[in-house]
Amino acid sequence: xxxxxxxxxxxxxxxxxxxxxxxxxxxxxxxxxxxxxxxxxxxxxxxxxxxxxxxxxxxxxxxxxxxxxxxxxxxxxxxxxxxxxxxxxxxxxxxxxxxxxxxxxxxxxxxxxxxxxxxxxxxxxxxxxxxxxxxxxxxxxxxxxxxxxxxxxxxxxxxxxxxxxxxxxxxxxxxxxxxxxxxxxxxxxxxxxxxxxxxxxxxxxxxxxxxxxxxxxxxxxxxxxxxxxxxxxxxxxxxxxxxxxxxxxxxxxxxxxxxxxxxxxxxxxxxxxxxxxxxxxxxxxxxxxxxxxxxxxxxxxxxxxxxxxxxxxxxxxxxxxxxxxxxxxxxxxxxxxxxxxxxxxxxxxxxxxxxxxxxxxxxxxxxxxxxxxxxxxxxxxxxxxxxxxxxxxxxxxxxxxxxxxxxxxxxxxxxxxxxxxxxxxxxxxxxxxxxxxxxxxxxxxxxxxxxxxxxxxxxxxxxxxxxxxxxxxxxxxxxxxxxxxxxxxxxxxxxxxxxxxxxxxxxxxxxxxxxxxxxxxxxxxxxxxxxxxxxxxxxxxxxxxxxxxxxxxxxxxxxxxxxxxxxxxxxxxxxxxxxxxxxxxxxxxxxxxxxxxxxxxxxxxxxxxxxxxxxxxxxxxxxxxxxxxxxxxxxxxxxx
Numbered sequence: 001x002x003x004x005x006x007x008x009x010x011x012x013x014x015x016x017x018x019x020x021x022x023x024x025x026x027x028x029x030x031x032x033x034x035x036x037x038x039x040x041x042x043x044x045x046x047x048x049x050x051x052x053x054x055x056x057x058x059x060x061x062x063x064x065x066x067x068x069x070x071x072x073x074x075x076x077x078x079x080x081x082x083x084x085x086x087x088x089x090x091x092x093x094x095x096x097x098x099x100x101x102x103x104x105x106x107x108x109x110x111x112x113x114x115x116x117x118x119x120x121x122x123x124x125x126x127x128x129x130x131x132x133x134x135x136x137x138x139x140x141x142x143x144x145x146x147x148x149x150x151x152x153x154x155x156x157x158x159x160x161x162x163x164x165x166x167x168x169x170x171x172x173x174x175x176x177x178x179x180x181x182x183x184x185x186x187x188x189x190x191x192x193x194x195x196x197x198x199x200x201x202x203x204x205x206x207x208x209x210x211x212x213x214x215x216x217x218x219x220x221x222x223x224x225x226x227x228x229x230x231x232x233x234x235x236x237x238x239x240x241x242x243x244x245x246x247x248x249x250x251x252x253x254x255x256x257x258x259x260x261x262x263x264x265x266x267x268x269x270x271x272x273x274x275x276x277x278x279x280x281x282x283x284x285x286x287x288x289x290x291x292x293x294x295x296x297x298x299x300x301x302x303x304x305x306x307x308x309x310x311x312x313x314x315x316x317x318x319x320x321x322x323x324x325x326x327x328x329x330x331x332x333x334x335x336x337x338x339x340x341x342x343x344x345x346x347x348x349x350x351x352x353x354x355x356x357x358x359x360x361x362x363x364x365x366x367x368x369x370x371x372x373x374x375x376x377x378x379x380x381x382x383x384x385x386x387x388x389x390x391x392x393x394x395x396x397x398x399x400x401x402x403x404x405x406x407x408x409x410x411x412x413x414x415x416x417x418x419x420x421x422x423x424x425x426x427x428x429x430x431x432x433x434x435x436x437x438x439x440x441x442x443x444x445x446x447x448x449x450x451x452x453x454x455x456x457x458x459x460x461x462x463x464x465x466x467x468x469x470x471x472x473x474x475x476x477x478x479x480x481x482x483x484x485x486x487x488x489x490x491x492x493x494x495x496x497x498x499x500x501x502x503x504x505x506x507x508x509x510x511x512x513x514x515x516x517x518x519x520x521x522x523x524x525x526x527x528x529x530x531x532x533x534x535x536x537x538x539x540x541x542x543x544x545x546x547x548x549x550x551x552x553x554x555x556x557x558x559x560x561x562x563x564x565x566x567x568x569x570x571x572x573x574x575x576x577x578x579x580x581x582x583x584x585x586x587x588x589x590x591x592x593x594x595x596x597x598x599x600x601x602x603x604x605x606x607x608x609x610x611x612x613x614x615x616x617x618x619x620x621x622x623x624x625x626x627x628x629x630x631x632x633x634x635x636x637x638x639x640x
Contacts, residue, residue: 031334032391033162034173035110037079041067043171043178043222044124051185051209052192052229054153057141058134063168065127074120078127081165081172082111084136091128092119107137107162107396111169129169136166137625140288146622147230147286148304149246152189154230154286156301158624159223160294161335161397170222175333175441177219184212184227191232193244195224195296197278218276218297219439221331226296228283237282238262244299245284252307253284260314264321267352272325273431276438280321288589290624292316295323295345303590305559312522313560315353315365322348325434333441335397339387340442343409344430347417350410351427363488364523366410370482371530373407379599380404382476387412388444398626401591411479412472416451418481419458429454444473491524499531502542518552522560525553529564536571543574554580563593570600570608578611585615589623591630598634609638 030039043065050061067078082101090097090113098114119125133139142154157167165172184192185205192202192212200213216225234242235254241261243253261280269275281299284307293316294301300320306313326344346369353362376385383390384402387409391397417426433450448469452459462469467480485492497512506512517525532538538546547554553565554577562584569577585594601612616635620628 031173031175032393033105033108033335033395033397034081034171034175035079035104035108035393036081036171036173036176037075037077038070038171038173038176040069040071040073040075041078041125042070042176044068045179045181046168046170047181047183048168049183052155052190053134054141054155054187056134057139058132059139059167060132061130063127063129063131065129065169066124067127068124069122075115076120077115078113078125080111080113080169081108081162082169083108083166084133085166085169086132087111087169088130088132090130092116092126097127105393105396107398108165108172131168133167136163138163138165138167140624142230142286142288146288147246149231149248151246152231154228156228156230156285156289157226158290158294158301159225159296161223163398164222164225167225172222174221174223174331174335177221177331177439177441179216179219180222180225181215182213182227184214184229185209186212186229189231190229192227192229193232193281193283193299194228195226195299197298216297220297220328221441224295224297224328226294226299226301228285228301230286232283234281238265238280240265240278241280241282243282243284245304246286249284249304249307252309253282256307256309256311257282257314257317260311260317261321263356264318264352265324267355268321268325268348271351271355271427271431272348273434275324276329277324280324282317287587288622288624290589290591290594290627292590292592293320295320295327297324297328303559303588305588305590305593308558310522312558315349318352319345319349322352325430329439330434330437331441333443334391335400336389336391337387337444338389338397338400338405339409339412340444340447342405343387343411343413346406346410347413348430351423354423359487360490361488361521361523363485364491364521364527366483367485367488367492368523368526368530369403369407369410370485371527371533373403375533375596376403377478385476385478386474388473408479411482414483415467415472415479415481418483419461420455444469491521492527495520495524495528496531499528502532502546503535503538514549517550522558526560526564529553529561529568532568533564533571538568538572540572540574543569543572544576547574547577559584559588559590559593563596566597567600570597570604570611573605573607575607578607582611582615582618585619586622589619589627591624591627594623594627595630595634598631602634602638612638 046065048063050059052059090099100112102110104110138157140156144150144153147154162172186192188208188210194214196214196216198215202210202212205211231246232244233247233250234244235250237243237258238261243257245253265275277298279298283299283301284304285301289303292303306316322345326348327341332338332340350362380402384400385404389400420426500506501512553561566581601608
């Protein structure tokens, strides 16, 4: 990570809290990470007509962008976000327009399109942009050797947070939404999928290539546009769901997710309102995919590390489905308030989990999330522990990624729940919140205004000492409130007792059932490991006994267990396990797993430092560019 400055400048006017809510002008929603002039023009629809060339690793084509006026005054130009895109020509009504590119930040530039006199008074303008792209961070080009089947090369795009400006020129801000469509030409041996509600079967062209068609009829922010192309096949897993992946993984993926998605969607609909996206498909990604899941609407991208054979990690799918209401339908207007996406999604995920698996299991899972937050709070820059992160144009929103918006955000939403009488009353509030703000982007002020509109008798709680909304948003550090997880004690207490025994804190006469762990569910094992991870280190002699006693920990393929076991063995300098650490990092590139392990290796023993360097050399060409940059920054902290 690149951490932000330690000082706390006064937030700009648009970022200050106003618990009374009310309407807010677009200028107050200006996104510091975007240069697009959304105060004057906003997108209505765009269509990209592109061809994918794996030999040159390029995407070439045209974009037809329809913009509409957002202000009464005339404007002389449209300004778009753009980065690492070669713009060839821009026309409107067939007439060439002048354009130039100006530097904005390291992660973006400003594409200024000068409007002719005849265009300036129009309510709508259509721009046709010819461009070539492919070298920017939105693209991950994989050699066939980097795929599971090793048959064909593979391409996928990642838009969040501000990467799609390197795919095509756009209004790259979560503050604005529009519909979109695409035509994609590619060699006939490839299959193409996109995050759209409607797909047209491929048509064979005269040159032998295939053309795929996609149409997203629901307005979305541009970061939710995603594409993948490769050796991809599908299997049905529900009445409105397919799973897509490489053929060699298809049966494994079908078995892992069959029936799961529909159960989660129906529960979400019962709690939060209709699922409006028509389809819900999963794309199981190649190992280098840097996230557990990416909530691209209609086509969630998920890591292959979920394919453990026992459905124990399908809560990731539960989380991504929850984004169908929180994040995709109602979206944070600025990346500085990412908790409006992720905190609400964590709460929704755990409500669905409670309905399907019970309160005890949900509290157990939430306890692992709390442990992750506490680990982050121990090393993050204070600014990143705020719910309203201070963003300036020189700060890449992707560099603020951490557990804060997820788990501290969950704590804040849980605090709002604690103010009302029941889960059911708060569910009704969330459903009404979605209905009111669907297809729109919001700030905290919109949330607070609607909360007090629904619960006028609660006005004043925003100023309650110790729990002020301003404190929640703007003060770094731990949450002022943690939800009660005691309902999970039937699962957490045995894990804590077993960890205490292994750490020598329980006498032999009170010895718990040591062998019980092998039969525990995944999250109970994770809670046990989290107790060990809280220690400065566990002695090598104890680690050796743990490895021998618990093959479901030391020899597992479950990535969540492997993450924690790797961190524990590195901290204890248990070199017998270092080969497993290396194998784990070689097998996947998810940043949630990769970055904490590198942090554990840096500035530990000389052997751990050497392991970090060896693994980086072996994996640097395999992991996503953004993850590679963050690993390099971590390695830069290593003592010389």
